[in-house]
Amino acid sequence: MTQILLDNDFAQVTAITLNQGDSSPGNLPAGNATECHEGLSISHVHCQARLSLYGGQVLSFTPRGHKDVLWLSEQASYQRGTAIRGGIPLCWPWFGAHDKQDKQIKSANHGFARQLPWQLEAIEADESGVTLVLVLEGEQQHPLWPNAYKLKQTLFFGKSLKQTLAMSNLSPDDAQYSTALHSYFSVSKPNNVTIDALTGVNYYDKLTGNSSIQQQSVSCVGEIDREYHSSEPMTLVDSQWQRKITIVSSNCQQWVLWNPGVDLANTMADIHPNGEQEYVCLEAANTRWQALPAGTTVIISQEITVTKL
Numbered sequence: 001m002t003q004i005l006l007d008n009d010f011a012q013v014t015a016i017t018l019n020q021g022d023s024s025p026g027n028l029p030a031g032n033a034t035e036c037h038e039g040l041s042i043s044h045v046h047c048q049a050r051l052s053l054y055g056g057q058v059l060s061f062t063p064r065g066h067k068d069v070l071w072l073s074e075q076a077s078y079q080r081g082t083a084i085r086g087g088i089p090l091c092w093p094w095f096g097a098h099d100k101q102d103k104q105i106k107s108a109n110h111g112f113a114r115q116l117p118w119q120l121e122a123i124e125a126d127e128s129g130v131t132l133v134l135v136l137e138g139e140q141q142h143p144l145w146p147n148a149y150k151l152k153q154t155l156f157f158g159k160s161l162k163q164t165l166a167m168s169n170l171s172p173d174d175a176q177y178s179t180a181l182h183s184y185f186s187v188s189k190p191n192n193v194t195i196d197a198l199t200g201v202n203y204y205d206k207l208t209g210n211s212s213i214q215q216q217s218v219s220c221v222g223e224i225d226r227e228y229h230s231s232e233p234m235t236l237v238d239s240q241w242q243r244k245i246t247i248v249s250s251n252c253q254q255w256v257l258w259n260p261g262v263d264l265a266n267t268m269a270d271i272h273p274n275g276e277q278e279y280v281c282l283e284a285a286n287t288r289w290q291a292l293p294a295g296t297t298v299i300i301s302q303e304i305t306v307t308k309l
Ligand SMILES: O=P(O)(O)OC[C@H]1O[C@H](O)[C@H](O)[C@@H](O)[C@@H]1O
Pocket: 083, 096, 109, 110, 206, 225, 226, 256, 257, 258, 281, 283
């Protein structure tokens, strides 16, 4: 039975179950996976959206009159111990592979926050949109990051999507974090996408290990995996779908541009055939260690807006 969590003049929020094969916003899945995650479906006059409590992960955001802004794999796994492929995974408390990773201590790529169940703390809705607060708290979660911590994610779904992540170090010891709001943007084809604001920006190419300056307009066609050192707003223009997605971040020093390309995607069980032709990841990130002193809170955020060309 569908549980309605909020129902007022402006919005309805319902609890849903997510499992494999379910990629349509707001629908109850008919899949037959052995495991599944709890999710929320949001319907507001300005948008439809969906998220997973596992990972505290936004999966879909569809402002009225537009296609979904986010891409979600049809073969995403909804099993514990794996991350959900698509939407906006939260990479925390480290981005990518932990640099102290060794054979003794295994460390998941992109940290543990995207593979833990978050708690829903609050829901509100008014004429401008729906606000949700999700929380993840823990201590001794991982040998490489034992500090007591609290993450508070505030999501506003309206004409735009506003995402704020407050990271608190609750322990008496200083810590460091790196992070990314790892957005998978749904596009007609990576080849049809331009991101002019990356031109002229210094970047580190994870595939070659070299740093360079982006001389011409960047191609979003994979395989590409780069950290651009810029905190400027980005606009991803899709010439075929005649729309642009603008992302404004705060307190993030990099943008990560990633698409696996066909050969790597074919080795990834959770990307459906040709799925890599349907998205570009542009991630608001702090890819290098940042201070998170004992007893402090650091906040990062992004706002995502889609408009017709
Ligand atoms: O497969 P995942 O662990 O979700 O990582 C997917 C990708 O995320 C980021 O964009 C990184 O820059 C890539 O190096 C990585 O391959």
